[in-house]
Amino acid sequence: MTLARNIIIFTVTVSLVTFIAFFGRLPAFRNTPIGWLHSLLVVHIPSTLRKVDIKLTNGRITNGGSRLGHHLMYEKHLAVVVFFLGLVTACATLFLPAVWYLLEWHHKLLVFTLLPQPYLFLYLSATRNNEAYINTFNHAEQMRHYPYDRILYYPGNACTTCKFLKPARSKHCSICKTCVSRADHHCIWVNNCLGRGNYKWFLALLLSTTVLLAYGAYLAYIALSPLALNHYTKYERFYRSRSQATPTSSTWPSYLAVKCRRFFAYTAVYLDVGGLRAAGVGLLALLTWPLPCALLAYHIYLLWAGMTTNESGKWSDWQDDMAHGVVFLGRRSQHSMRANQPRARRPSASIRPAPSLPDTAPPEEPLTTWPLESRHVLIRTASGQPPQTLPRCIKAVAEEDVFERVWSLAAVENVYDLGFWDNVREALLH
Ligand SMILES: [Zn+2]
Ligand SMILES: [Zn+2]
Structure with a gap:
């Protein structure tokens, strides 16, 4: 009985600590006990130990520990x-x-x-x-997979390491040292x-x-x-x-x-x-x-x-800013949207056959094989007032006089959400 109890308590504790350490940073656990325990585990306890170690050994113990932690978490x-x-x-x-x-x-x-x-x-x-992995050989093809939604991803942004334009939904990984589609x-x-x-x-x-x-x-x-x-x-x-x-x-x-x-x-x-x-x-x-x-x-x-783990963090950031009333939604003008692309709809749209892609597409935003295109632009302002001057990538496409304050993500379309079964099919086929 004692052995069984000790094994159970030990395994549950190790599983719980592992779960909190690896998954506590997920946006879904933000402002929850698991999120708080995660920051206690990876921020507050290490920083307290560091302060004690600096006083006792001039930081020698924690220097070795942080090198090991950095290697485990941030290197292959x-x-x-x-x-x-x-x-x-x-x-x-x-x-x-x-x-x-x-x-x-x-x-x-x-x-x-x-x-x-x-x-x-x-x-x-x-x-x-x-x-x-995105490289110079497949970059043109990668640019055609997903459109820029002008909420999480904007056209015209280059990766400073890879030296090419970032395709929509991509992210540079400092561990793999490449942009990832x-x-x-x-x-x-x-x-x-x-x-x-x-x-x-x-x-x-x-x-x-x-x-x-x-x-x-x-x-x-x-x-x-x-x-x-x-x-x-x-x-x-x-x-x-x-x-x-x-x-x-x-x-x-x-x-x-x-x-x-x-x-x-x-x-x-x-x-x-x-x-x-x-x-x-x-x-x-x-x-x-x-x-x-x-x-x-x-x-x-x-x-x-209809999102990735990376995008769930970005959506959570937007949600937090919306709660503070500093986010404005603009509707893209018709002429700014691609003539031969269907407009974005709410989920449950079926994936359509890919349209033929002209060779003369603009390099910063080529036509994509994705069936939907965003009708919205989101912008956050430091002043909490509607935007006056806009970045070039937004200014080129938005009707500047129709920005309205939004308080919830429900008002915003996620162009990458095709509906559950189509999202599953898209994930399994690619
Ligand atoms: Zn990586
Ligand atoms: Zn990169």
Whole structure:
């Protein structure tokens, strides 16, 4: 019981800290307890330790730590890849021989199908860069994938490192040292940037890992349950003695305490009969399952909203500024929009066949294969008053006298949102 409780508390704590460290910075967690814990973990605690270290050792300890942290977070390395694949391999090597004789043939077949998938999809996420990385050879083609929405992306901006115009939805990655098409985020899990071309493999990695962990926990449960039944009497005796000692109460804390104790006791029985190799690995799979599952859920939300992780941060910035009343929306004049492109609509538009592209398209904003074009321009002003002078890229296309203050993102069209199923299809096909 004590061993089971310690294993559970340790694994849950490590999973929670990992989740907060990696995902707490996501815009979805802004102004939430997870966001606050993230800033506590990555900003306040390190800066406090740094101050103490400067007083005690003149900063020698934290200098080494920050170099290691910088290397892990901001340079290409295989540490997380090796850790993840090593963990999966070690768990499979411990777990499968311990329960193999207890499994039916169809479960054995499923194990052979599910186990290789995270390896395969991680490999594809890490190596399929042809479409994601923008270079001088594919730049012209990359410029034609997405239109500039004049909210998150404007035409005419060059990457100072790559020395070419940034295509819409692209972002320069200082770790990969290249501009990335439809940049989602740099993922240390796959040691690569996720963008057009390999994002679908990342989704497959998330899905296959989520399924594998759930299935591993389920296998441990069904393989060990017959054995655990033999120990049930021992468990019952133990549980009853604890229940009698606990006053009956209908309050939530008491109810949760009883449930937790029951879970710890059940886990102790399974650890008794299965040991760390079978029950321990199954428990680890169960407790770490929420990590890929939550990340998968977040990316399904992004697909539903028609945005990337990178864009979700930009939209959150706009939302914050709108709440302060300093954002103005202008409608693009008809003559500024491309004559042969359909106008933007709300989601659920079907993807249309690509229009033929003239060779004489202006280099800073060529015609694209995207079926929608933004009708809006957003601008934020420091004074909180409607804009008086506008940047060239906006001035060329906006009707300057129709700017109106907007308070919510609901008033703005997201031209990259085609509707959930078309967003999914677009992500899976490219
Ligand atoms: Zn670049
Ligand atoms: Zn990168």
